[in-house]
Amino acid sequence: MAGNGIAKKVRETQVWKSIFRHGPPDNARNRAAVIAGNVFLHLHPIKLKKSGVQLGYTWCMGGLTFFIFLALTVTGLLLMFYYRPTAEYAFNDIIALREHVPLGIMREIHRWGAHAMVITVWIHMFRVFMTGSYKPPREFNWGIGVILLVLTLLLSFTGYLLPWDQLAIWAITVGSNMAKATPFMGNGGPGAMLARIGDFVMVSDKNDVRFQLLGGRFVGEPALLRFYILHCVFIPLVVGVLIAVHFWRVRKDGGISAPL
Amino acid sequence: MLKALINQLADPIISFPIATLAFWWMIKYYRFFGSKKFGMWALIVSIPVVAWFFADPNFYLIIKTPDNVPIGILLILVCFFTWFSLHKAAVNDERIEQGLVPIEALPENREKVWSWPNLVYTELFAIIACTAFLVIWAIIFKAPLEEPANPTWAPNPAKAPWYFLGLQEMLVYFDPWMAGVVLPGLVVAGLIAIPYIDTNPKGNGYFTFMERKWAIISFLYGWLVLWVYLIIVGVFFRGPNWTFYGPFEYWDLHKVVAEYNINLSEFIWIKGLGIGMPKNLILREIFGILLTFAYVGIIPVWVAKATKIGRKFYEDMGSIRYYIFMFLFITMMSLPIKMVLRWLFSLKYIVALPEWELNL
Ligand code: HEM
Numbered sequence: 001m002a003g004n005g006i007a008k009k010v011r012e013t014q015v016w017k018s019i020f021r022h023g024p025p026d027n028a029r030n031r032a033a034v035i036a037g038n039v040f041l042h043l044h045p046i047k048l049k050k051s052g053v054q055l056g057y058t059w060c061m062g063g064l065t066f067f068i069f070l071a072l073t074v075t076g077l078l079l080m081f082y083y084r085p086t087a088e089y090a091f092n093d094i095i096a097l098r099e100h101v102p103l104g105i106m107r108e109i110h111r112w113g114a115h116a117m118v119i120t121v122w123i124h125m126f127r128v129f130m131t132g133s134y135k136p137p138r139e140f141n142w143g144i145g146v147i148l149l150v151l152t153l154l155l156s157f158t159g160y161l162l163p164w165d166q167l168a169i170w171a172i173t174v175g176s177n178m179a180k181a182t183p184f185m186g187n188g189g190p191g192a193m194l195a196r197i198g199d200f201v202m203v204s205d206k207n208d209v210r211f212q213l214l215g216g217r218f219v220g221e222p223a224l225l226r227f228y229i230l231h232c233v234f235i236p237l238v239v240g241v242l243i244a245v246h247f248w249r250v251r252k253d254g255g256i257s258a259p260l
Numbered sequence: 261m262l263k264a265l266i267n268q269l270a271d272p273i274i275s276f277p278i279a280t281l282a283f284w285w286m287i288k289y290y291r292f293f294g295s296k297k298f299g300m301w302a303l304i305v306s307i308p309v310v311a312w313f314f315a316d317p318n319f320y321l322i323i324k325t326p327d328n329v330p331i332g333i334l335l336i337l338v339c340f341f342t343w344f345s346l347h348k349a350a351v352n353d354e355r356i357e358q359g360l361v362p363i364e365a366l367p368e369n370r371e372k373v374w375s376w377p378n379l380v381y382t383e384l385f386a387i388i389a390c391t392a393f394l395v396i397w398a399i400i401f402k403a404p405l406e407e408p409a410n411p412t413w414a415p416n417p418a419k420a421p422w423y424f425l426g427l428q429e430m431l432v433y434f435d436p437w438m439a440g441v442v443l444p445g446l447v448v449a450g451l452i453a454i455p456y457i458d459t460n461p462k463g464n465g466y467f468t469f470m471e472r473k474w475a476i477i478s479f480l481y482g483w484l485v486l487w488v489y490l491i492i493v494g495v496f497f498r499g500p501n502w503t504f505y506g507p508f509e510y511w512d513l514h515k516v517v518a519e520y521n522i523n524l525s526e527f528i529w530i531k532g533l534g535i536g537m538p539k540n541l542i543l544r545e546i547f548g549i550l551l552t553f554a555y556v557g558i559i560p561v562w563v564a565k566a567t568k569i570g571r572k573f574y575e576d577m578g579s580i581r582y583y584i585f586m587f588l589f590i591t592m593m594s595l596p597i598k599m600v601l602r603w604l605f606s607l608k609y610i611v612a613l614p615e616w617e618l619n620l
Contacts, residue, residue, distance in 0.1 A: 031374045044375040051369040051465075053379045056348070059341065060386045067387050071394070091408045098405070108398030115330035116394065118423050123337055129454075129479055130345040132463040132472060139455035146451045153423060160421050167327075169409040170418040174428065178440025181617075189437045190618035218411060257465040259365035 052256030085228035267506025294346030425494030521608035
């Protein structure tokens, strides 16, 4: 691995040495250094049990979920250059994206990636369950995982509205109608009837949870803006923080689970 | 002929019991289903069957919608990984029976290895494969874009995104406050509660079935049958007006399915006692209310007292864990129970209080 000729010369330049502060990872010292010295790689432990590296054990589904999340962040950022979240522009911006960007596949990667992330998250949970990895000491990290799962679904759901086509608004209408039925907090839910003072209805369709979610009584422009901000800023931030906690805890709970 | 038969079988009235039965067999004979031989044969048989499905124009109409592609992928992955985890569990269980340690506990697997290159290269490979997969998928299937949003004209059927279609399918049996709010909320709460309910220390860090049978059965039934199967029904078998359509059936807007469902209170007061419905709401629904309280309040106690397995659970878990577990479990089972009651007795609601938007 030490290399010869050009490769070796490149390794000896000041530029190379300034970037990689250690020699090639062919001995114990450097293998430790390459993991510990790199901000991305240092998410990993320097050494780990062989059972934990095997594809047959982790299925790599957590790792792929994270990778797809990153891919979605990048493609999503690119899409944001073309997209304005208003009823007037949203749909046309998507059309324009199609027409003005030849061979563009960012929207496709973003959309199919979103579906893929939902799938990998489910399979990841399935794997964690089947290896009993939620058992002590990993109970808390399993809980973080469940929240991440819910947020992944919400990310996907809020993004579904943004193209502002028939598919989008009616899927979101069906979904957000559920909020109307929330007990005590939704206008059409059980208990809402009880919350009235004389003629004054406390939980009406102008202030219940569905209204708060949509910023209106139906899926209209305010809902588009809300979903846009939730989708592009708020939920990704929360997911990012929770993924950091999740990874930290994987390490602190003793690394990938293995027989006690 | 065969297609007509399959169309009939796909109806939840038939396919749900089939799915439950298949699940039970899979669990009971998991060593057979988890064998390499079964895996091979399942693969060999399923390829022509899937091809035959695809050759049907009506089925093709549904499956070709780009947004339905992920469900195909989900199904393939779920089938594969279910088989795979049963396979790994079967191998380990056999070893444990012979007094050996599970594969994951062998000394060579406990040995520590360097992250570089062992782990980092595996990840690199996974990332490249995943990227290639996404790019090819993106090139073949264009992201859909339908007509511009039109709040005055609803498409029929109006479906939620596919990952929520299991919930939308539950709307057939439950009101939105249950199917859309309470049950999903309990699913999330229940998932978070799993590690605190399951006190069995065995099976931590390796695949096994034998050592944690009940945990796996409860989880897999919810995941495979109540979640994945219902999504399949919601995606493939529900057409306009959320009417049932077989996989080879054309989604004809005019298919009419007459359904007359009646409430438990009507059953009892009108059909049973023949004295008509009482005016007082609580009195009217008293049977359903009592039944519901008995379901969540008495059944757990009875199971703990009268059955062997219940007594064992109660002793192992203690009263609080036991009750939370039973509550979550019977709530989960209320879905299949409600389905069966609907099919057998056309039962609509057990408690019907539309006056308070409270129907169960
Ligand atoms: C955005 C979503 C998620 C990401 C990015 C993620 C990522 C990861 C990664 C990279 C690992 C390392 C091992 C592996 O790849 O399997 C891991 C482990 C783990 N995850 Fe997740 N995960 C997510 C969601 C979940 C969910 C939904 C659950 C469970 C409900 C969960 C529970 C766990 C647990 C308990 C571990 C430790 C497993 C062990 O030690 O064997 N995670 N996660």
